[in-house]
Amino acid sequence: MLDRPRHKPKSFMNSILRIRPTKPGEVYGVPGQGDSLIISTVSTAVIIALWTLATLSGWIKPLFLPSPLAIFQKFIQISTEGFANHTLWQHTAISVLRVFGALVLACITAIPIGLAMGMSRVMRGIFDPPIEFYRPVPPLAYLPLMIVWFGIGELSKVLLIYLSIFAPVAIGTRSGVRSAAIEQVHAAYSLGATPWQVLTQVILPAALPEIITATRIGMGVGWTTLVAAEMVAATSGIGFMVLSASQFLQTSTVIMGIVIIAAIAYAFDLLMRFAERRLVPWKGRA
């Protein structure tokens, strides 16, 4: 007989990994199962509390980090008085239009091109080199080119954001083409489908989960690129507001702009997750 300890030791790792029998309705040993909403709420509250404490007590100067209250007051002030001849609403609206315009353009071009790349050797051969060439380059690096080619108007800004969204959406769609099981494709053909019907009624719906994920990633990249796009010759936009406020050391405006960008991007991501549940409820289940 081996001399085994009667109980598993109650180590920290064991309590994190939940090595204990489960309650009915749970599965033993599933990594990270359970709801984390309450913990996330507490975590957020603690961060804001520490932030408030550190700023109000004077440990950190407002120049480096203003208090949450100061940022809220700045929000009220800019909402009513505006910033650089535009209201906060106008700054937000123009930025949202730039990012969403670029997103829509990217989706209506990148999804068909991604599908074509997934479906056809020739299309993959044509589009793979340019996409893989520019994809890893930071948008800031080709921003000067965009301005030389397309001027300092809206076109170069939207195009910059568009390019940053295009690559992840095209690549995600291309890999989504492989989501359809070969049996599903064969079944469709043996039921009399034409190649076009297989594409539109089997491969495209099967690829939809990956396309939605790619769009979510593209959206994130788009907001990241927004600030770069509004760096040059912009007179409005959240990115412009953040950059020009930083030149006057208005840290509270900078942080407020960051919070607005984060809030819009997060709201959009929630919307996409909702759309995902409605559009592809079968994701991961078939």
Add this chain to the structure above:
Amino acid sequence: MGSLHVDHVTVQFPLGHTSESVTALSDVDLKIGSGEFVVVLGASGCGKSTLLNLLAGFLAPSTGSIVLNGEAVSGPGADRAVVFQKHALLPWLNVIDNVAFGLKLAGVGKERRYEIARKHLNHLGLLSFEKSAVYQLSGGMQQRVGIARALAIDPEILLMDEPLGALDALTRERAQELIIRIWESTSKMVFFITHSVEEALFMGTRLIVMSPRPGRITHRFDLDFSKRFLEGMDARSVKASADFIHMREQVLKIIFGDEETTGVENA
């Protein structure tokens, strides 16, 4: 009345980059007549699935031809519906839309195709699940949806590639009986691949035994066990009758012989 003729078909696959090739099927000749239920048995690697892919039109023969009702098969088509081992249903469509999928591809209007789909769902005992999501059904029910989908386009022949292979033993026996009854009521040609000798003997009107290296037909048997079942005999009694058991052992001996020689070569 339909008929399918596999006319001296040979299939060779190229072997890598050399000029050599592997013969997957060697001079296979098979006629399936109207209303026949042909079952195919054989050790793995004997070319059963290759033969099915030929009939479905996914694969072209190296020599010989496949002729359905006097016309050479040149690609997949709605006259030869395939039922797969993995059900291959479309999870974004509910049960009735999956069954009606082939009709939708053919441009049949919604009302008409739902009417046809409901008829087949009813035959297969799935009518109350028509709005269900396919991924919420059990394996046996999913397979029945797959069969209903194939029947809905009214094909000349049903090509079934181990359709019951993934089901548990009880569900499998029920599904066998169901398929025999459906076959009787539609009198379609059926080409049915299985690994189970008992299933093959019970279901088919004709049994084809294939051998590997090269894949070829070595034995042909005429069967009447399904007829006994359809005439009212209990399925278990059919499978327990003396001549059924005798034949089962005879066929098993053939297949085990093949498995052993293949096993040695593989080792």
